[in-house]
Amino acid sequence: MLRDLLIDKKLFENIHEKVLNEGNEELIKRKSLERAVLKKLRKKRSLKKYKKNGIAKSDLKEIIELADIASLELFGGPSDYQIVNEHPEWCSHCGTCCRESSPIFIHKDEINPILTFKPDLKTEIVQNVDYEEHFMFKEDLPCKFHNLEAKRCKIYDVRPQVCKTYPLVLMGEDNPYYVIDLRHKCDYIIHLVLEKSVILFDEALRRLENSKL
Ligand code: SF4
Ligand code: SF4
Known part of the structure; x- marks a missing residue:
């Protein structure tokens, strides 16, 4: 082989x-x-x-x-x-990841930087259903911030880390990869x-x- x-x-x-x-x-x-x-x-x-x-x-x-x-x-x-x-x-900007991902994970350390640049997002972020100390967007499937026509993110500059690294996903807690x-x-x-x-x-x-x- x-x-x-x-x-x-x-x-x-x-x-x-x-x-x-x-x-x-x-x-x-x-x-x-x-x-x-x-x-x-x-x-x-x-x-x-x-x-x-x-x-x-x-x-x-x-x-x-x-x-x-x-x-x-x-x-x-x-x-x-x-x-x-x-x-x-390589990204064709099809928007599938923004339409079909849930929940959109927001690490607790991201909250301050995100809200500093976009305070009005405060009402759009809720506690994460799987990891209580972290957060997520209230509306996904599709993500509320996906502009379907333009095929772009409406909050691109402050999008969460998971969106920045997609299509890679961070796994593992002690030794993440x-x-x-x-x-x-x-x-x-x-x-x-x-x-x-x-x-x-x-x-x-x-x-x-x-x-x-
Ligand atoms: S990263 Fe998202 S927008 Fe880009 S090709 Fe993949 S699914 Fe489509
Ligand atoms: S925040 Fe932006 S990049 Fe992230 S899922 Fe929503 S539309 Fe896509």
């Missing part, structure tokens, strides 16, 4: 197990995302010329799965955060996983060639 050239099986299984905890609905979304990436990757990397080396469609699928769940930092590459920061053009949100309808995410897949695929091929020398 091509992926075995990149990552130790046990380490991959550990990462995978962590992701599998997400539940069935998330897994279905993840598979949809991976299918969307596979479609684009096959346009970039034709398998025909690799077939003679025993590389199959299943190899591409496995590489995409790895790109989806693991950071390139594991292979000495950039973090997901660095990659998305360098490619704001970014994971890719599971939205398969987000072009930004499809591009990100595609970019990582191409890097990993080329690196795996390089290692395969070297192993034959």
Whole structure:
């Protein structure tokens, strides 16, 4: 398997197990995302010329799965955060994230800066339903501040941190880390996983060639 050239099986299984905890609905979304990436990757990397080396469609699928769940930092590459920061053009401004996210998390430390710049938001922010010491917008699904026609945020300069880092989501309390949100309808995410897949695929091929020398 091509992926075995990149990552130790046990380490991959550990990462995978962590992701599998997400539940069935998330897994279905993840598979949809991976299918969307596979479609684009096959346009970039034709398998025909690799077939003679025993590389199959299943190899591409496995590489995409790895790109989806693991950071390139594991292979000495950039973090997901660095990659998305360098490619704001991947966002098609479809607005799906603003229409379909709930609740929109606001960290308690964000309240003062937000209200200093926009005091009238005070009536729009309520206690978070899941994390009592934090906050959220009163109206979401869609977010009240999404301008549907202009496809832009009406409070862009003071939008919460979760909106700034989307499509990455911060997880873990003691040692927080970014994971890719599971939205398969987000072009930004499809591009990100595609970019990582191409890097990993080329690196795996390089290692395969070297192993034959
Ligand atoms: S981040 Fe994704 S879902 Fe949100 S507007 Fe951009 S492309 Fe659409
Ligand atoms: S605050 Fe702005 S960026 Fe955040 S969900 Fe609402 S419209 Fe989107």
